[in-house]
Amino acid sequence: MVKEGRGYDAYDLYVKVYFAMFEKNWLTFFREFDQKGNVATRWGTKEEFLSCIRTAKSHGIHILIDAVLNHKLGADRKERFMAVECDPDNRLKEIGPAKQIEGWTAFDFHGRGDKYSTMKWNHSHFTGLDWDASARKKGIFKIVGRGRKGWSKKVDTELGNYDYLLGIDIDFRHPDVRKDFLAWGPWVLQETGAAGFRLDACKHIDRDFLREFVKTGRSTPGFERAFVVAEFWIDSAPTIERYMGLLDAPVSMFDVPLHYNFHRAYKQGRSYDLRTILEGGLVSSRPRDAVTFVDNHDTAIGCSLESWVGKEFKPIAYALILLRPEGHPCVYHADMYGPEAIPELPTLMKVRQQQAYGACTDYFKDNHNCVAFVRHGEEAHTGSGCVVLCANAKPGERDFTKDISVGQEHAGTVWKNVFGEATITLDDAGKGNFSCPSRGVSVWIRNI
Numbered sequence: 001m002v003k004e005g006r007g008y009d010a011y012d013l014y015v016k017v018y019f020a021m022f023e024k025n026w027l028t029f030f031r032e033f034d035q036k037g038n039v040a041t042r043w044g045t046k047e048e049f050l051s052c053i054r055t056a057k058s059h060g061i062h063i064l065i066d067a068v069l070n071h072k073l074g075a076d077r078k079e080r081f082m083a084v085e086c087d088p089d090n091r092l093k094e095i096g097p098a099k100q101i102e103g104w105t106a107f108d109f110h111g112r113g114d115k116y117s118t119m120k121w122n123h124s125h126f127t128g129l130d131w132d133a134s135a136r137k138k139g140i141f142k143i144v145g146r147g148r149k150g151w152s153k154k155v156d157t158e159l160g161n162y163d164y165l166l167g168i169d170i171d172f173r174h175p176d177v178r179k180d181f182l183a184w185g186p187w188v189l190q191e192t193g194a195a196g197f198r199l200d201a202c203k204h205i206d207r208d209f210l211r212e213f214v215k216t217g218r219s220t221p222g223f224e225r226a227f228v229v230a231e232f233w234i235d236s237a238p239t240i241e242r243y244m245g246l247l248d249a250p251v252s253m254f255d256v257p258l259h260y261n262f263h264r265a266y267k268q269g270r271s272y273d274l275r276t277i278l279e280g281g282l283v284s285s286r287p288r289d290a291v292t293f294v295d296n297h298d299t300a301i302g303c304s305l306e307s308w309v310g311k312e313f314k315p316i317a318y319a320l321i322l323l324r325p326e327g328h329p330c331v332y333h334a335d336m337y338g339p340e341a342i343p344e345l346p347t348l349m350k351v352r353q354q355q356a357y358g359a360c361t362d363y364f365k366d367n368h369n370c371v372a373f374v375r376h377g378e379e380a381h382t383g384s385g386c387v388v389l390c391a392n393a394k395p396g397e398r399d400f401t402k403d404i405s406v407g408q409e410h411a412g413t414v415w416k417n418v419f420g421e422a423t424i425t426l427d428d429a430g431k432g433n434f435s436c437p438s439r440g441v442s443v444w445i446r447n448i
Contacts, residue, residue: 013069013184053192062195064227065188069181069213070201071167072121077106078133081123083141091140091151092160098144102134105168116187119180127151127171128164140164149173156203156232156243165204172209185213186220196227199251203232207247214249229253229291229328233298233305235260237282244289252328255282255290258321259307262294266313270393270439273368277320287326294318295332315344315441316390322352323388323443324373325360344441347418355445357384363402369393370400370436376407385410387444389436397438405431414447423447 044052053063083101087093107121127150128142142150142164151163152173163169170177188194197217202210210230218226229252232243237257244253258281265272282290294317298305309317314335321329331349335342358376370391377385385407391400406415410430416423417435419442426432436442 013188050192053194057193062227063192064196064198064229065192065194066198066200067185068200069170070165070204071169072107072126073167075104075106075121075168076108076110077104078102079105079123080134081105081143082145083128083132083143086128086140086142086164088140088159090160091142091162091164094142095139100134101132101141103129103131103141103168104133105129117180117183119176125171125174125177126168128169130164130166152206154207155205156234158203162203163206165201169204172206178209178212181209181213182216185217186223189217189220189223189226196223197229199228199230202230202243202247203234207243211247211249214251227252232256237280237285240282241286244286252289252291253282253286255292255327257281258283258290258292259294259299259309262309262313262317263299263307265316265392266308266310270369272392274316274371274390274392275364275368277371283321283327290327291330292321292327293330293332294321295335300334311340311342312439313392314342315348316392318342318345318348319388319390319441319443322348323356323375323386325356325375344419348443351386351418351443351445354381355384355386357381361405363404366402367400369438370402372402372404372434372436374404374406377410383446383448385446387415387432387434389434389442391436391438391440393438395437395439399435399437401433401435403431404434405429410446415444416447418443418445 056063080100080102082098083103084098085095087095103123105121105123105126109120123143126143128140130140131138132141144150149171151161152171153161156162172178172181185197199210214228217228218224220226228250230247231254232240233256234240235257240253240256244251258278261277261279261281265274265277278284283292294314295309297303299307301308318331318335321327329352331345334340336345355377356375357380358378361374361376363372363374370389370393372387372389374387375385377383387404387406389400389402393400406426408430410426411428412426414423414425415432422435424432424434424444434442434444
């Protein structure tokens with residue numbers, strides 16, 4: 001909506017497109033028209049955006065469109081209509097009678113005109129908002145009146161009904177809304193050449209619409225195998241799995257429960273049992289559908305879902321999502337670049353690319369402060385295979401060691417720790433005694 005906007009202030013999806021690379025961070029979005037006094041956003045113009053996509057694809061990086069569909073902000077005009085205020089803690093409970101309010105709900109798109117879409121939005125296309133401009137009052141206002149259906153029932157039941165999140169909440173049951181969004185999905189894939197979607201804030205969007213949106217996107221010629229990942233923020237893998245069943249569309253899901261395991265492990269320090277670190281995560285119950293991550297823009301300190309994983313624990317967390325075979329791992333941009341970057345992260349990503357292949361054998365049982373696993377390698381990737389040890393004891397204590405069998409095919413080979421100078425030679429059975437610092441991670445690969 002504004003030049004300094006970071007992506008939540010969705011005004012017109014036909015001129016503002018978000019994309020995610022590696023994780024759900026907005027790396028850029030574009031505008032093509034002069035709207036709200038600007039053509040370029042804080043990230044650049046449409047031409048720069050499309051050039052960035054082409055460059056990324058030339059390096060083997062595929063782009064996901066970050067589809068922020070739930071709401072709009074920055075309307076062009078106010079309208080008057082009937083609404084009833086709802087209890088913020090129970091959206092099913094109405095506070096007082098329906099009354100006329102004034103809201104910013106008319107979207108005319110003067111800059112774009114009718115290009116790409118002729119639809120102009122008004123209050124009939126929304127379910128609610130959080131600001132009565134005439135009374136200058138903030139609250140949760142459900143739009144009511146003849147033909148209105150209220151909150152969608154096909155959303156999460158947190159706060160009674162979690163249809164409303166922020167801004168001007170879109171009614172995905174309205175036929176004009178559905179028609180416009182179902183045209184936008186194929187359009188944006190074809191316009192950008194993106195590989196699929198990240199679906200933002202799915203707890204708040206009508207499931208029937210999302211199912212249709214995914215299927216419509218995948219019916220676009222050339223995008224039949226588009227990758228789709230949905231954000232459903234809750235620390236419960238069974239709840240996420242139930243949602244997947246209700247959605248009934250082939251999508252992956254962010255592994256929020258695994259993130260909270262990492263957060264708890266960081267907060268609890270040496271008292272946390274590392275042997276349980278993967279338990280309860282979607283990566284354990286639905287490994288092919290889990291999109292794993294350590295942190296993101298919402299979990300940072302001071303943000304809406306603050307649950308930060310400290311810098312000292314992140315090498316362990318990243319080793320667990322990058323070097324094991326389960327899940328689709330994501331790297332947070334701020335962990336890769338900037339003042340809080342994790343020094344070990346580039347090396348872990350390189351090991352994933354070059355060595356983390358083959359069957360995985362766990363060594364999780366013998367010590368609650370140290371776990372290990374081995375990737376045995378495969379012939380198609382010469383020299384592949386790795387041994388990973390993670391420990392969360394007190395820094396400076398004695399190193400942990402584990403006797404690990406890498407496999408008979410590796411007998412007599414020399415292995416080195418990528419985070420140090422140490423090497424070991426496997427015995428005639430392909431076994432070796434691998435070490436790890438008392439708090440941190442060691443990754444061993446063939447010394448060739």
